[in-house]
Amino acid sequence: MQLIQIDKARYRKHLNRVIAGCAAGLALGSLAISQTLIALFPDESGSHFHWNLTGVVITSLAIAWLLNKYRRHPFMTEVVYVWELKQALNKITRKMPKLKAAGREGNADALLAIHYSYAGSRLLWQLDDNTITMDDLAIKQTELDSVAAKYNVTLNADEYDANILKQF
Known part of the structure; x- marks a missing residue:
């Protein structure tokens, strides 16, 4: 997955x-479904938990289906890109201990994956205005750059491919 610059204002909007x-749809949909089920199948004990739960589950599934159906719509471009980037970074984060160990030994793929993780995190944090941790990230990036220089490895986030994680 390539890192691209996206319009922050459009993304946030x-x-x-x-x-x-999604929140309005969940509230209205689950309420409408549960109230319809309660009206059709009243419970003498007054407990309608199962109908309320059914309404929430059905509405949640409908919202998930709609989000998946319209994920390629131009309106969703930035939202889906960020969601997929977060998934890609999460895969790297789960393997980070092994990546760091291999990176200290000069493994170019490990160093590239770590570099991609840092670059992707920087992009996400800028989109979310999470600038507090940027200083820590800069320190980690400097450490990574020194290790890459030690082993004469050139790091370019555009060269990252998720398949390199399979070896770790």
Whole structure:
């Protein structure tokens, strides 16, 4: 997955609309479904937990289906890109201890994966205005650059391929 610069204002605007739409859809849909089920199948004991739960589950599945159906819509471009980038970075993070160990020994693929992780994290943190941890990231990037220089490895995030994680 290539790292691309995206329009922060457009991303935030679309993300907020998607979140608000999902929240409103979940509230209204689950309420409508559960109230319909309660009206059709009343319970003498007054407990309608199972109908409420059914309404939430059905509405959640419907929202997930809609999000998946419209994931290629131009409105969703930035939101889906960030979601997929977070998944890619999470895969790297789960293997980070092994990557760091291999990187200290000069493994170019490990160093590239770590570099990609740092570059992707920097992009995400800038989009979310999470600049507090940028200093720590800069320190880690400097350490990575020194290890890469020690082993004469050139790091370019554009060369990263998720398949290199299979060896770790």
